[in-house]
Amino acid sequence: MESNSLCESLLKWLETFPGREGTKISQLTDGVLMANVLHQIAPEYFSEYWLTRIKNDVGDNWRLKVSNLRKVQQGVVDYYQEQLNQNIRHFPLPDLNKIGEHGDAVEMGRMLQLLLGCAVNCENKQQYIEAIMNMEERVQKVIMEAIQELMLREGSPGPVGLEGDGREGLGLVGGGPASFHPHLKTILEQLEAATLGKEEAIRTCHELEQQISVLKEDKNTLSSENERLVGRLEAWEAGADLGAGSSSTLRYKDLRKQIEGLQDELFKAETSRDEYRSRAEVLELKNQEVQTKNEELQQLADQARTLKDEVDVLREMSERAVVYEGTMETYKKKLEELSDLKRQVRILEEKNSDYMQQNMELEEEVKKSGTWRPQLDMYKKQVGELHQRVAEEAKKTDRQIFENKKLAEKMEALVQERDRLAKERDGLKETIEELKTQPPAPRQISPTWICWTPYLMSSGSG
Structure with missing residues (x-):
């Protein structure tokens, strides 16, 4: 595949987006237009917040252009890994310096090829595939080869991507989404074969139409x-009687033979015309069958993509179910402990009521007889001890409830801290990317880092 042809075809494909007519390479070197195209393709991932990271007014500063292009490229790579579960490490990433500084067509073609892969794999992929199918056949062929090259490079063997989450390392049954690659590759080959068959049928029909037009012209000439x-002949037959051996009679016989020969040729031409017409009808039927087969293959490709999405959803649901089961087990244990404590408190309350009843009876007996007072004092002491035990058990119960609330508040604070640190990490990544495009400066210790270092050390020790 020629790189210039790839770049030209992908520029024509880029014109299918609303408001992108007449797009040139010079308009893409700052990365702003490509970022807007990505926002149209997958607005749920390339959000408005992501677009704000792309600087619009960069002018002729090629370093700022390269910075924008690097953000766009990193966003595309993250989209492949996080949303499509595809590893494109083996695809030759474009040289952003050549694009930003010189507007290189070869590197721009690779960059647009990555955008094309995002379009044909997003949620609205059917819309973009139909737009491609409505383009010129030559452009369609180049775009299909670009998609096939990108998919084959995605499915090539190699090390696992980030966090072991490559196409071979998803941990799914049957090898994960990478197992869909042979099927999708076969479908692409069948689509290409169907397209070639369609082109051949159209070319044959065109040739037959030309032959039919030539035969019609011959027929008209022969008829005239x-x-x-x-x-x-009628003029000669209406004339004077000619002699049997005259030259006119001989010429008449020759003309009669010519007429009979021309009539035979006319009959053969009409027969050939009918044969060509039947062949054209057969080829038209074959063309319709090829189109039907092409639609069926497209449906199979959509079904394969749907199955892949369902597998991803089921895998995520399975992981959530495991986490929820662990949480439920923990809550069950806590509920069992709480029920035991409540049961103990209820038993102690019943004992306390019994002791109180006994105490009242003893007091009545003490009133009757002062000889039971020491025993009554002993019972009072026992009742006091039981009250103390009940109070201690109640304090333990309150302490457990308070500790549970405290742990929940601590967990919520940790989650908020984690989100804040994630935002700060994204900001630091962006700062690092901008610093990479600028000349090195004397190293200075950031006041923010100095402020956060004790907190990070205390968090790590905690």
Whole structure:
């Protein structure tokens, strides 16, 4: 595949987006237009917040252009890995310096090829595939080869991508989404074969139409010649009686033979015309069958993509189910402990009521007889101890409830801290990317880092 042809075809494909007519390479070197195209393709991932990271007014500063292009390229790579579960490490990433500084067509073609892969794999892929199918056949062929090259490079063997989450390392049954690659590759080959068959049928129909037009012209010529000869024959038959051996009689016989020969040729031409017409009808039927097969293959490709999405959803649901089961087990244990404590408190309350009843009875007996007072004091002491035990158990219960609330608040604070640190990490990544495009400066210790270092050390020790 020629790189210039790839770049030209992908520029024509880029014109299918609303408001992108007449797009040139010079308009893409700052990365702003490509970022807007990505926002149209997958707005749920390339959001408005992501677009704000792309600087619009960069002018002729090629370093700022390269910075924008690097953000766009990193966003595309993250989209492949996080949303499509595809590893494109083996695809030769474009040289952004050549694009930003010189507007290189070869590197721009690779960059647009990555955008094309995002379009044909997003949620609205059917819309972009139909737009490609409505383009010129030559452009369609180049775009299909670009998609096939990108998919084959995605499915090539190699090390696992980031966090072990490459196409071979998803941990799914049957090898994960990478197992869909042979099927998708076969479908692409069948689509290409169907397209070639369609082109061949159209070319054959065109040739047959040309042959039919030539035969019609020959038929008209022969008909006019036949009419002229018949007119001459009638004129000779209406003339004077010719002698049997005259030259006119011999010429008449020759013309009669010519007329019969021309009639035979006309019959053969009409027969050939009917044969060509039947062949054209057969080829038209074959063309319709090829189109039907092409639609069926497209449906199979959509079904394969749907199955892949369903597998991803089921895998995520399975992981969530495992986490929820662990949480439920923890809550069950806590509920069992709480029920035990409540049961103990209820038993102690019943004992306390019994002791109180006994105490009242003893007091009545003490009133009757002062000899039971020491025993009554002993019972009072026992009741006091039981009250103390009940109070201690109640305090333990309150302490457990308070600790649970405290742990929940601590967990919520940790989640908020984690989100804040994630935002700060994204900001630091962006700062690092901008610093990479600028000349090195004397190293200075950031006041923010100095402020956060004790907190990070205390968090790590905690």
